[in-house]
Amino acid sequence: MKLFAFYFPQFHQTPENSRWWGEGFTDWNLVKQAVPLEAEHYQPRIPCDGRYYDQADADTVAWQAELAQNHGLSGFNFYHYWFDGKLMLEKPMELFRDNPDHQLEYCITWANETWTRQWVGNPEVLIKQSYSDDRAVWRAHFDYLLTFFQDERYLKRGGCPVLCIYRPELHSHLEAYLSAFDQWAQEAGFNGVHFVAISAYQLSQAETAQQHFASVIRFQPRIFFTAQRAESSALMRYVEPILRLLPETMQLYLGRMKAAHQRYHAFSYEALWQHIHQLAEQDAPQAYQSVVVDWDNTARYGKRARFFNGATPETFGHHLAKLAGAEQRRGKEWLFINAWNEWSEGAYLEPDERFGYRYLDAVKQVRQQLDKDAANVG
Secondary structure (H helix, E strand, C coil): CEEEEEECCCCCCCHHHHHHHCCCCCHHHHHHHCCCCCCCCCCCCCEHHHCCCCCCCHHHHHHHHHHHHHCCCCEEEEEEEEECCEEECCHHHHHHHHCCCCCCEEEEEECCCCEEEHHHCEEEEEECCCCCCCHHHHHHHHHHHHHHHCCCCECEECCEEEEEECCHHHCCCHHHHHHHHHHHHHHCCCCCCEEEEEECCCCHHHHHHHCCCCEEEECCCHHHHHHHHHHHCHHHHHHHHHHCCCCHHHHHHHHHHHHHCCCCEEEEHHHHHHHHHHHHHHCCCCEEEEEECCCECHHHHHHHCEEEECCCHHHHHHHHHHHHHHHHHCCCCEEEEECCEEHHHCEECCCECCCECHHHHHHHHHHHHHHHHHHHHC
16 A cells, blocks of 8 residues: 655745745744634644755755655655646646656646635635636646656556546546546547546535546545534535535635634534544555644634644544554555645644654554564465
8 A cells, every 4th residue: 555645835935925925934834823712722833943944945845755754654645736828736746747756656737726815814816716718728737737648657547647636526527537637638648637536525516526536535634624614514504505606706705704703713624524434444456545743824814714723743643553453454555644745734644743753653553463464465
């Protein structure tokens, strides 16, 4: 079994973020200003040795790759941002591709949502995802991704590069888009593209979109939060799928209204893991699970944050070992960890001042046990 961690690329400066949020802005600004919301609430999150790195520096990406490899990760799943020809936050992924010394595998998730100021309660659109029907734009997107697909380290299945899409139900030309990519991949010498839908919301339109994909990834803790809302409110169980069908701009304004009345909410880390285990036991053969190291988006949402109580490296390691072992016995090839470095949402394997390298050490122990179990079966 291969263990992949989602990789978040917003810890380097870009002209757009400087224009939108202030000169020199990166997500480190948010991480540094976070404050605890209750007693024993772990904020702010401080990297080991105060390492507020710059992902535009090749040495940073090299350090991350070596650290991940030394602690049992198989690779990264890089978030990729493309807006009809406009690339955003592409630097770390390109630095990784361009350095052949990095031995990790990797794949890409197209994070295809519109960017807004929503996390500060403002629906203003910063850059819109418009889903052009211009095949020349589609081809430009494919040609950019092809530079990664052709890398021997890029994750492939059955001779097909693996490409994940975060919100496929939002794409207004989804079937034609996937078909074009599949054709162009075959013309480039592959057997097509192995498309993976990120399953983040329990919505009928999302399930319909996922029918066009070879595999799905159950994205945590998003699915857990959706399930919690459904359990706590029968009304929300029926209303949310309807709201998600509304135009994206209207959804943003409704989100602003919700934010005005929202307060922080703490969840049980143990309950999250029980949810993940139960989901994995009954899931389809083509469905892959994700797990979350921890989750605390106080840095982004302040007093409207959601976070878990009870997350420790030992608890994480125990449940990761249990899930990974069970998934390997079920014949699953991949397990995804959220995340390598989502510092602004409290989901990171990288070392911090409180826990040091203990989360990474937990992954390494799981990797060793998986390899031992596989050898015994073989």
